[in-house]
Amino acid sequence: MFHNIGVPGLILILIIALVIFGPSKLPEIGRAFGRTLTEFKSATKDLVSGETEDDIQSKEVNKPIN
Structure with a gap:
């Protein structure tokens, strides 16, 4: 899609x-975009591994305490 940019x-x-959003909003937009990509990446990783949120939460609850 963006091969020829x-x-x-x-x-x-x-x-x-920069013109549309101004210099003060660009860092906020960049952070939000980064968080969105991170969440998307972890969600796709979970989907590929086949784990659901319930599986992940049950693992966290049943962790042994050292």
Whole structure:
């Protein structure tokens, strides 16, 4: 999908984002985007491994205490 963007296209997108959102909002948007990617990555990892939220929670509850 984004194979043909290149560096000039990426710079143009960043400049447009800077104009639209302003310099104060860009770090917040970047953090939110990063958190979203992290959550998505962990969710897909759980789906691939076949574990559900109930499985994960039961493992946390049944952990042995050292």
